[in-house]
Amino acid sequence: MTRAPARPPRRVALLGGGFSTDDDGLLDDWLLGHARGPRPRVCFVPTASGDAPAYVERFLNAFRALDCEPSVLPLFRRELDDTALRAFLLSQDVVYVGGGNTANLLAVWRTHGVDRLLREAYDRGTLLCGISAGANCWAEGSHTDSFGPLTYLRDGLGLLPGSVCPHYDSEPGRRASYRAAVASGALPAGWALEDGVGALFTDGRLTEAVARRPDARLYRVRAGEEGEVTERASTCRPLRG
Template identity: 55%
Template sequence: MGTILAFGGGGFSMSDDGASALDDYLLDLTGRSRPRVCFVPTASGDADAYSQRFEAAFAGRAETSVLSLFCHQPWGYSDPKVLLEQDVVYVGGGSTANLLAVWRLHDLPEVLRDAAANGTILAGVSAGMNCWFEGSSTDSFGPLAPLTDGLGFVPASACPHYLGEPGRREKYLGWVGAGVLGDGYAVDDYAAVLLRDGELVEAVAEKPGRPVFRVERRGDGAVELEVPVQTLAAG
């Protein structure tokens, strides 16, 4: 389902000054000198400060916009079909479960499917990673739990913050091993996976030593298959 860059963590939202080699890599994927990038902060309830950080981080190098489904000012409500006009749709972190519920009320899944088919790059961090997959590891309900009703643009499961948050690794391995979640990708903070039409193209990181794994069910458990990671140079 098109091109997807899924961040386990990192990007402008985990940078003190907004600079991010992962975000630079994302912009380079468009092949444009000033791409159109729309930030979708639904998972955070359209937190104003989050949107402002996005606009500051991308100012001067992209035509930025924010899709606010909660009608926050100064952005107001936009028809989700504005996503069809973007080079990149960048989804922020927060609650994966809430994001999916709100998106479905506003018919975003179909709009995003059409955008991806037309060449728009879909990207996101944490919940903005999880949403594209069939299932994921999420703390949307408080304790870590499996979520099985993702959009399914990628026929696999996902686990962001793999080594960065206590319990992520152990829980995800257990769910995949038990068949609660399907085989998938475990991505550490400051790393990302690039997928095209559901297939892994490469893994990248903006800090050294940030691993990515393909996690697969084998017998009564799960195994980690380490994916080679390219460490990006700072811009």
């Protein structure tokens, strides 16, 4: 009897830093350590920033120095037809989504069918990751400033159960506003990342948490039966240069 081939693990990495914010490269090195195969193909998707040229240049400068094959997927001046776009995305080992506006990111992806292609890539074992909006997009909902003031967004690809809040320690009002959204039920329980943290999820479950700063934390944030909010810090392995 012939067995069906084993399904590859489906993985999402949430980043509280990386090439765009840090000079030490620790989180990017950690990320590439989880990529499949030697010299992985890493595609940067800068949609949330409107494909900002300086952001793209910073990615290319950082990842050309690493043992990988970097590329960029622009959508505001799209060059690939549907067939080529699917082939390109499904050939990647890592899809790295940049920060910016989460709501705009999701809208543009759906217009071009990128949301469906990323789900397919995820099921095939491509490591999906990102920072800020690029972390928010994978969950069912997120905490965002996409509309100006900090608020909740009950939208996302839903590959990661629950919600995500980035910049938990570095932006005024983030912590209180996210806790209030979870307490009220506006957002489901989720994960709050302080800057400097990396969190890897395999098939929706946290399998590794790391930190480039000794005081950086990843929190599981939940609402209790009486509406009180609890935070549970996950143990983060320190990254060393």
